[in-house]
Each structure stands twice: as C-alpha cells, then as structure tokens.
Amino acid sequence: YSAVRHEIDFSPLFQDGILNGKRMAYPRCLVNRTMLFCPVTHPEQLQMDMHTIPAPIHSLSGLTESALTGALCLVPALAVDKEGYRLGYGGGYYDVFLSQNQVISLCAVRKAFFVPSLPREKTDIPCQWICTEEGVIPCE
16 A cells, blocks of 8 residues: 555565565555555556545556455554554545455554554454564454
8 A cells, every 4th residue: 555644654665575576566446445456566657546645557457356365465554453453544445355355464553553442343344464563463
C-alpha cells in the first residue's frame, strides 16, 4: 500500500524488493470497494486515485487470484489489537480483499497503537500477523 497520513511507510521496503528482484504490487481501489493489485516496478507507475492515495496507473494489469495466493499482504492501519482487528479510515477495502483472497496478512503499527482490543463490526477481517518496532508476532 501507499502510506497516507499516519500509516507506516513501506516505500523503502518497496525499493529494496525491486532491487532484489521481488515482485511488488500496489492496490488500485475500484468503485465497488474491491481492490486490484498491480505489479509496480517504479514509483512513477503510481498516480493519485479517487481517494488521493498513490495507486498503480491504469495501464498496469492486475494480478490474478491464484498469483496472490500465499503472497504477503501489508495491510495499513492506524491501530491494531492483539487479535489482528484494525482501525483504519473506514473504507472497508482491505476487509473485502482479505475475505476473498488467501494471502498472508501483516499489519504494521507503532507499538503505542498496538492495543488490547478495538471495536469491530461483523464485516471486519483480522490480520494474521502484527509488526511493531519490537518485532513480528502472530495474532491471537
């Protein structure tokens, strides 16, 4: 994802992945709250989308569901609880994506925003892993 406001910025990881031959993909938000993940090889392939978030340009093709299976998906959040439930900006795009794809989901937040519990809705999908400054832990 492309970090906005107070989200963890993974752009250095993106650059390192590209330099080391990894396939890196960013989400493009679609009008029906779904996302299409597109391989990106250079920051110039990102442009502001309808939510003013950098997203893949429209000429880039999206990955298939089978290509995403087992992939690591970095999930943005403002806060996350020990069960992997996130507080975000309320669009629900990642909840829809996580409910429809078999990816390894990792949510990164600063330790101060890793909390015991958060309010949740029945449509919320938890992440499997949490990363803070102290390391990576599995969700309960």
